[in-house]
Amino acid sequence: MKQSKPKYKQIIDAAVEVIAENGYHSSQVSKIAKRAGVADGTIYLYFKNKEDILVSLFQEKMGQFIEKIQGETTARQTPSEKLYILIETHFDLLSKDYHLAVVTQLELRQSNKDLRLKINSVLKKYLDVIDGIVEEGIREEVFRENINRKLVRQMIFGTIDEVVTNWVMKEQHYDINKQAEDVHELIIEGLLKKK
């Protein structure tokens, strides 16, 4: 029993575990409460409702996630390096916390529209980091100037997300960290052979 942690974090950690193990639809509030070592009713002293647990979970975990990525990227010089470290950190953080990866890549996507809108607003900050790198790359004339910024962001995020999802669904049978370089090169260089 994690009695030392404040109950708020205790419940969120329990939720990640329970959802990763049982799947989104089999993760009843009572199951999360039991795992957290509190009574069902106690949940409602810390969260407005069940959806609020999930949103908070995402905020809490993604908050740290994004902070880390922000820190790493600002520490790099060039936009390309920044993009690389973003991809690497993204893969690294999730590969270290498989439960969280399952929850964010698979289980939380089963939520309804409302919840997903809230999740997207949390994601916004992450997308801002990507936008910043792209913007910088164009400004510094490292990236092509005539690209559609929003599309680029969607390509970068879509690619990373799809790669992680495939890794999670394959139940981590390979090392995703090793793919950071390839993914980075693919995004930077594109598909075409240069003469």
Next chain:
Amino acid sequence: MKQSKPKYKQIIDAAVEVIAENGYHSSQVSKIAKRAGVADGTIYLYFKNKEDILVSLFQEKMGQFIEKIQGETTARQTPSEKLYILIETHFDLLSKDYHLAVVTQLELRQSNKDLRLKINSVLKKYLDVIDGIVEEGIREEVFRENINRKLVRQMIFGTIDEVVTNWVMKEQHYDINKQAEDVHELIIEGLLKKK
């Protein structure tokens, strides 16, 4: 409402409409039946259970979708052209059927693991088309030879999927068809400015 369409298609079309309008979790069988103009029980003469409606819906609609894309791509000469027409057709087909786009990009992802596995097996054929184009591009030495084929496929699909999802969530306030060229160029040329 008596329709001339066979009941099977009638029910699937009703399901697409109802799910697009009400969301996955508010789409009761009785609501679908009502929209299709049949009795609740009639649903079960054509489908094993509720999940079977969704799987069939996806098979039916994605079947046509993939066939169309297969047809268009084989009609083109170069891998690059094939990739372009794949992206264009993908955007075109979904932009013409917003209900279907909502269902495939948002609502059907709320389904449970079992359903998603079945959906993935339908999707497999689409991924095969992409794989074929990539393979051809490498063989013909148009695409770089040292790329990771699976990663490329994930980049292509991840990018297209993310672009469509963003378009759907923005409630079609812009013309996605116009983005086909940019997306294609991004994938082919990459981010980097060529000297």
Next chain:
Amino acid sequence: MKQSKPKYKQIIDAAVEVIAENGYHSSQVSKIAKRAGVADGTIYLYFKNKEDILVSLFQEKMGQFIEKIQGETTARQTPSEKLYILIETHFDLLSKDYHLAVVTQLELRQSNKDLRLKINSVLKKYLDVIDGIVEEGIREEVFRENINRKLVRQMIFGTIDEVVTNWVMKEQHYDINKQAEDVHELIIEGLLKKK
């Protein structure tokens, strides 16, 4: 396919089979129709509703049953002999038709009050045969004169019924015919040791 038999009997025989094999609650009209080799709707040309199949089944089968027993008993001289042949014939007929025994002893008792009232009215004739034997026994001063006739009938029927039910539930692992003599003696002589 029993095409030669008239459909009425065909359906009743199918019902006995289906109920014996699947149990009362898993014996849908459609299952009976299929076994009888007719369409579902055809059932309703010969029977008012599902309950009517069951009542008719019981009437038809018990009709023959009672006739046989009436015939056998009248052919005997003394009330005691008549009682014996009644028991023996009862056991004999059911041991020869296990399906019917299962249906009458176990499955049909799961029916609701209404159906059971109708079944009881069919049974009335059988009880009349017993009553006749008891009456004759008393009149001829073979049976004790101060007995309660109705109670005697209930004892006789209750005993026979319980013995048969036990036999059916043991899935015919012993020969019930061999018990006719003992049952008869028990009823006639009672439990008490005579000095």
Next chain:
Amino acid sequence: MKQSKPKYKQIIDAAVEVIAENGYHSSQVSKIAKRAGVADGTIYLYFKNKEDILVSLFQEKMGQFIEKIQGETTARQTPSEKLYILIETHFDLLSKDYHLAVVTQLELRQSNKDLRLKINSVLKKYLDVIDGIVEEGIREEVFRENINRKLVRQMIFGTIDEVVTNWVMKEQHYDINKQAEDVHELIIEGLLKKK
């Protein structure tokens, strides 16, 4: 209606009433809950499912029933007296609780095979009491030594059961307690006139 009784008993008593009044098949869980003065969901805090209410009902009520009969019979000296008090107590207990009699004699027999097996295992204890009396009677050379013990038990139980069922179906228009003596004599003495 707030009752002082613990909810478990409250629900069981409500079930007896509702089933006796409406019949087995018209006794929905919600009807039982309403009668018990609890919410539908509360039922499932005390019982696994609907069938479990019925099994528990039978165990609870028959448990007391059998205990009472065991107590009464052991307090008597001779096997014949024991048999008499068993019959009398059986009639007495059911005649005092007509609802329970309706449920055990008529409604609970409509249950499916599974439920009936569980009911039979409860009944086993009652049959053991009868077996004990028969055994003792033979050992003490009061009952005939050459009787088939199992058949005797079937006769005794079958007779009592049939008598009670007839009484219940006649809707208690006569006093069943007055029949205890006659039933006892019939079983002990048999049908035959002694010279």
Next chain:
DNA sequence: GATGAATGAGTATTCATTCAT
């Protein structure tokens, strides 16, 4: 007479949330 596609009423059970203690 015969068919069988279509009907639609009916119900056990789960689980997020509340609130008296």
Next chain:
DNA sequence: AATGAATGAATACTCATTCAT
């Protein structure tokens, strides 16, 4: 703050019966 017993809304599926052909 914490509890956990109690609540009650919400829904997929079956199957006896009908009736147009």
